[in-house]
Amino acid sequence: MEVEMKIRGLMMDPVTNMPIVILKDVGSDTVLPIWVGVYEANAIALEIEKVTTPRPMTHDLLKNVLLGMEAQVEKVVVTELREDTFYAVIWVTRNGSPVSIDSRPSDALALALRVDCPIYVEDEVLKTSKQAAQISDRVTADDLRKWLEGLGDDDLGRYKM
Template identity: 65%
Template sequence: MEIEMKIRGLMVDPSTNMPIVLLRDPESDAILPIWVGLYEANAIAMEVEKATATRPLTHDLLKNLVQGLNAQVQRIVVTELKDDTFYAVIWMVQNGEMVAVDARPSDALALALRSDCPIYVAEEVLLAAKVLPNPADSQASAQDIRNWLENLGDEDLGRYKM
């Protein structure tokens, strides 16, 4: 089963100074942190803020390439968490056929934002990963999330590979 998630925001891991994308399940308000690279975090942040570059960035090029091949990104799915590494698949339709493309979650998320398509996470990934449930008021503040991250053990912080 796959759970639709939304990008809640970006943070910095206080232990490693690496960016973290926070995915939120609107139904349960659970938050899944995915550590990403600096370039990918910048690409995600630019799209969230609707900022534009003077020239196409890599993820813009990827979107243009998909469109140029008469395909459409339908959804992305974070499919697996294996050996502390997240895996994702980009699902596209081309000429009426579904096409699956293996991708890093950070690249898939950046493309999903540019393609305005849904983001899903496999239920097994949510069960295996360190997931933050929002407080009872269902609105975790940035400070709540920062406190949660700071209280993770060394074995958790920065362990997920891009």
């Protein structure tokens, strides 16, 4: 079963200094942190803040290609968490036929923001993520999840490179 999520914000992991995209369940306080690369976080941040660039970024190019091919992005789904790596699929419809495209979650999320399509996470990913946090040697993952769930709007601020 898929759980609809929204991008709640971006923040820096204070331990690893890596960007984290915070997804939040639209129907509850459940959050899912996904660590991403700096370039992907920048692409997401630019779209969140509606910053236009003089030339198309890679995700803008992908959007333009899909529009040029008269394809519609229906949704993106974070489908799996395996060995601390998240996997995602972009669902596109063209000429009435659905097509699934394998993707990194960060790229799928950046595209979802640009085409304004829904974001989903498989409920098994949410369960696996919680279990991984519980059995992990790093207490910080579980602590981070609890801390993220308690964040307010003022706590996230703007993402800074």
